[in-house]
Amino acid sequence: MSDSILTKVILALISAGFGFAFAVILDWIKARREPKTELSWEAEISNSLVSVRQDIFAKVRVLYNEHQVSRLAVMKCRISNTGNRVVKEERVRFTFPKEVKILENFFDPKPERELGVAELEDAREESSERIYTIAHLESTMQVTFQFVLDGNVPADWSPHAFNEHGDVLFQKRDLSRVREDKEHLQPFLVIVLTLLLIPPVLRNLIVDLGDLAASGATLILLALLVPHIVPVTRLLTNLIANERHTDRKIHIKDANSVILGDHSAVRIHSSSIGKNEQEDKSVV
Structure with missing residues (x-):
């Protein structure tokens, strides 16, 4: 085979490689633009x-807004529109175990009036549940609900959603983020493979302008690679690392009163304890 024919074959392969890479990228862009209604x-x-030493447990009372509690817990739930379409008339139900008492529920922060977020008090069937409706939630918007509870919330707790119009995907944010990150994996691998193969071939094939062609191809491919770096890095990090979460707690050895947070006061009363015991209060 002559050098001219070999050159044409190699150029054809390079063109095919670039074409395949751009086809993958265009397919990814098209998939991202498809209508997606998702919360x-x-x-x-x-x-x-609040945790109290056993030897002084009988002498301590924990009050939240003047109501005595045994196991104070706080839960914050954030609902976000992670799709690319507006969601209307979404109904969300927060149900806790029957032994858990809802001491207070509020928005954090308070949503704008235009979103039409309201609690449906008449729709409750149990005292351990709260039901809200979200009239209008644009893409990337979110609403945050906060609950102060007496009792422990199970680790597998989840809210329940309903939309009379249907076709609204409602899922945990971690699952949504992992799915979005996986969508970046294929174009990332294709671009990296093209980046490793095409510029060296151009540099060796084209005698006079090989370096210039290789540099141009490298810059183009790197620009196409940038949007995929962070999602792929996050995906790989989640695969090899376990996320650690530590609850904030108040450990009491001897206390008269404590204020927890800015929204409401938690007061802890104890009867007199031996003078030799030292006061030790810490928030982790």
Whole structure:
């Protein structure tokens, strides 16, 4: 085979490689633009915020808004529109175990009036549940609900959602983020493979302008690679590392009163304890 024919074959292969890479990228862009109606939720649960030494347990009373509690817990649940279409008239139900008492529920922060977020008090069937409706939630918008509870929330707790119009995907935020990150994996691998193969071939094939062609191809491919670096890195990190979460707690050895947070006061009363015991209060 002559050098001219070999050169044409190699150039054809390079063109095919670039074409395949751009086809994968265009397919990814098209998939991202397809209509997607999706809500994602994520919850931060802090169980047993107050723990008391056993030898003084009988002498301590924990009050939240003047109501005595045994196991103070706080849960924050954030619902976000992670799709690319507006979601209307979404109904969300927060149900806790029957032994858990809802001491207070509020928004954090308070949503804008245009979102039409409201509690449906008449729709409750049990005292351990709260039901809300979200009238209008644009893409990337979110609403955060906070609950102060007496009792522990199970680790597998989840809210329940309903939309009379249907076709609204409601899932945990971690699952949504992992799925989105996986969508970046294929174009990332294709671009990296093209980046490793095409520029060296161009540099060796084209005598006079090989370096210039290789540099141009490298810059183009790197620009296409940038949007995929962070999602793929996050995906790989999640695969090899376990996320650690530590609840904030108050450990009491001897206390008269404590204020927890800015929204409401938690007061802890104890009867007199021996003078030799030292006061030790810490928030982790």
